[in-house]
Amino acid sequence: MATAHPAYPVGLRLTGRRVVVLGGGQVAQRRLPALIAAGADLLLVSPEATPSVEAMADTGEITWERRAYADGDLADAWYALIATSDPTANAAASAEAERHRVWCVRSDDADAATAWTPATGHSEGVTVAVLTTEAKGRDPRHTAAIRDAVVEGLRDGTLVAPHHRTRTPGVALVGGGPGDPDLITVRGRRLLAEADVVIADRLGPRDLLDELPPHVEVIDAAKIPYGRFMAQEAINNALIEHARQGKAVVRLKGGDPFVFGRGMEEAHALAEAGIPCTVVPGISSSISVPGAAGIPVTHRGVAHEFTVVSGHVAPDDERSLVDWAALAKLRGTLVILMGVDKIGRIAETLTAHGKPQDTPVALIQEGTTAAQRRVDATLATVADAVRTHEVRPPAVIVIGEVAALTPAPPA
Structure with a gap:
């Protein structure tokens, strides 16, 4: 097949149209999800399949005929993916696709194919497809790298494509x-x-x-x-x-x-x-900041639950909606946000309702930033620790045994 001219890019609309995939290995496993998403009527012809491909058949996403390719399999197809491990079967199927004018991708020989699969990515309703201009000397890694760079730029805003249609306020x-x-x-x-x-x-x-x-x-x-x-x-x-x-x-x-x-x-x-x-949604500091300081809010055999509490009003404030007595009885992790200036009264309240005074406490100030620092204490010493180390908001406070799982990093 001549390859002097570049491939002509086009988007195939396959909803409800027959697509035949020959071979149930890794290539099919990678390509089938996008074909399923396109709404294609999918027929897989292969004696065997990977567990993931088999699961697609079990759930009815594809039809699987457990046999080898036979002449005539592509007669009613609009598009074919040939990806068996048998070069003879691949060549025969490719020839059939040519006779029936079925666009055909071959995983083993791009020169013998009538179509190439681009490296694709998606970002907010836009599909980015990157094709190498020639089959010979193709570098799939370079093509994928270009795709990744474009998609990442669209996603993170470093590559901005202005909208020209009227936007809804x-x-x-x-x-x-x-x-x-x-x-x-x-x-x-x-x-x-x-x-x-x-x-x-x-x-x-x-x-x-x-x-x-x-x-x-x-x-x-x-x-x-x-x-x-x-x-x-x-x-x-x-x-x-x-x-x-x-x-x-x-x-x-x-x-x-x-x-x-x-x-x-x-x-x-x-x-x-x-x-x-x-x-x-955003990543909450109640989980991410302890994690950045090496503290898991849950840990097998230590804490099976964690509770996030606002500490912006003290326990004895009539505006407080928190049941501190109930929290003191929990065995899991307590994460307090906005509670630096109230931590002394919070600690007193928790211990008054039965929380052990030696319960570990960690305070992480400016978590995940270059200014992050961690101060360790217990319920008995945390008020003094805040004053001594001049802990200032924003800081996340972790109370519970998980705070003692890892040593504090050097100051």
């Missing part, structure tokens, strides 16, 4: 993770790259704001005045106002929007104003 509540800019989700980073306005919390990944284009308006939510309640109301109003101007608005929060982040208050305000709202 809306707000994305994006969880920025615990602080390290690399720990924001792929979707969150992409939405940041597409934003016109970003309303950011102090605890959000600040380094990401430096990467935004000059035209993006960044509003520091921490500086909105008039007290805590009025500040939240002002944030809600700012979200609504900018969205109504037709702008893409991102509300960038630390951690996860719905873990002590007032995300639901903002979602309710947007819903009442008729503004579409997208919630992008």
